[in-house]
Amino acid sequence: SQQGExxxxxxxxxxxxxxxxxxxxxxxxxxxQWYRQNSGRGLVHLILIRSNEREKHSGRLRVTLDTSKxxxxxxxxxxxxxxxxxxxxxxxxxxxxxxxxxxxxxxKVEL
Amino acid sequence: GAGVSQxxxxxxxxxxKDVELRCDPxxxxxxxxxxxxxxxxxxEFLIYFQGNSAPDKSGLPSDRFSAERxxxxxxxxxxxxxxxxxxxxxxxxxxxxxxxxxxxxxxxxTRLLVL
Numbered sequence: 472s473q474q475g476e477x478x479x480x481x482x483x484x485x486x487x488x489x490x491x492x493x494x495x496x497x498x499x500x501x502x503x504q505w506y507r508q509n510s511g512r513g514l515v516h517l518i519l520i521r522s523n524e525r526e527k528h529s530g531r532l533r534v535t536l537d538t539s540k541x542x543x544x545x546x547x548x549x550x551x552x553x554x555x556x557x558x559x560x561x562x563x564x565x566x567x568x569x570x571x572x573x574x575x576x577x578x579k580v581e582l
Numbered sequence: 583g584a585g586v587s588q589x590x591x592x593x594x595x596x597x598x599k600d601v602e603l604r605c606d607p608x609x610x611x612x613x614x615x616x617x618x619x620x621x622x623x624x625x626e627f628l629i630y631f632q633g634n635s636a637p638d639k640s641g642l643p644s645d646r647f648s649a650e651r652x653x654x655x656x657x658x659x660x661x662x663x664x665x666x667x668x669x670x671x672x673x674x675x676x677x678x679x680x681x682x683x684x685x686x687x688x689x690x691x692t693r694l695l696v697l
Binding site: 571 | 613615617625626627630632671673675684687689691
């Protein structure tokens with residue numbers, strides 16, 4: 472399967488700092504979604520940005536989308552220890568909106 | 583309201599045995615997806631159901647994998663003659679309808695270990 476790429480693979484920051492994760496994808500998309508995963512189990516949906524949108528905010532989250540570069544970024548502001556998790560981008564493609572996931576970024580927020 | 587549920591949470595089986603994994607989508611959601619997460623392959627799409635339409639099976643890795651969805655609700659993913667490389671977390675997701683901008687909500691997954 473064709474996966475998107477995410478960078479960095481791992482990110483360690485101090486509580487209160489901002490965290491930025493980047494994602495690239497390969498084909499045309501309906502939307503780009505970001506998910507969080509704790510302990511390798513269920514995925515929690517964070518935010519969805521449509522292909523005709525450039526920026527979206529939700530609480531401490533800010534997502535940007537650049538379809539010309541086939542890339543997206545997720546910014547978490549004022550990070551907390553509870554934000555420690557793996558973050559995945561997923562591009563929704565085709566009529567069924569099947570998701571193609573990125574490789575993930577492991578975020579660690581230290582006190 | 584209740585989210586997507588999956589059972590069992592964990593399954594250990596011997597190579598060559600068949601396994602069935604179950605997914606209960608969110609009530610009223612017409613679209614249901616199966617994904618797999620493994621160390622070597624990351625998160626991969628397996629199969630997608632929408633209403634009474636024929637499922638999209640394009641992600642199934644081999645003919646040992648099959649899935650069905652009865653009554654437009656509960657889905658079962660069956661793996662026949664399991665192999666060690668089938669070991670992974672199998673994730674189910676549902677969305678309200680087939681629309682291209684619908685959020686997919688994931689269940690907690692079934693962790694399958696094939697010995």
